[in-house]
Amino acid sequence: MNPNVYLYILVMAVVTYLIRLLPLAFIQKEIKNTTIRSFLYYVPYVTLAVMTFPAILTATSNQWTGFIAFITAIVLAYRGCSLFKVSITACAVVFILELFL
């Protein structure tokens, strides 16, 4: 038992919480600047796209099942399926394909 582990956890938790809190606490007014507003508008698309690809290819035990899950999710999302349906179908496709690999 390392008694310091709790101190490590405390340090981590405080730092991580402050990173999350400070912008939320300090930027209370509505930003009027069009460029900044546009930047923030585009932020989620970039961050989520960057996080998804190519990471999804290494998320499963086989690169190809990851790739097929990627294509499946794009097609279903394009057709307007719900978050849950897209997510679960991608998982199901991987599960079924890996039964045969």
Add this chain to the structure above:
Amino acid sequence: MEGNLNYWKKGLGDGIPVALGYLAVSFTFGIAAKEAGISVFQAVIMSATNLTSAGQFAALALIRASSGYLEMAMTQLIINLRYSLMSCFLSQKISKKTRFIHRFFIASGVTDEIFGISTNVKGKLNPYYTYGVISVAVPGWVLGTFLGALSGNLLPGRVLSALGVALYGMFLAIIIPPAKDNKIISGIILVSMVLSLMFTQLPLLNKITPGFRIIILTLLIAGVAAILFPVKEG
């Protein structure tokens, strides 16, 4: 008040894919925590108070190496700095009428996934929606950690492998529909993925950690897009 309850319920439902994805990731974290020599209880406390996958995995390596506390603080700052960018976005997504105290609670749940799902909300973000997502996602994260640390071979590898794509499927379900009728957003997504791939493959660029890759590409791509294609107020 009844409206808030409905938002909470909506968040609860939308949070299910997040919880499933978290279960898979935190299960792996639990196994790693056990291997790093920390107790089941400590692993659970870490998950409940931090809610950050990359940060927690990095922390295990530091704990195992008995690193200094300052080093721990700096590592978390670097790995998790992307959250501040997400918080900037959320600061504008919250209605001015929402009481200030809610910002403290929303902050506790700024993760890649909860942020992602919050951006999917039309119009302003009702904090109770986020609380709904948190109510199902955080237990998933903590439970997965507990199960993984308790018994690494409880969930078969096949199931873990399949659940591994849950979060990415969700991300795609968030970004693809708005891209359908918007060439600018489609282009941004395509450029983001291509550059992200390049950053993981090209020499030197692949030395950049995932956290910084996200920050650099977000500043770069969203920045250029904001200058080239300013959004007209709707």
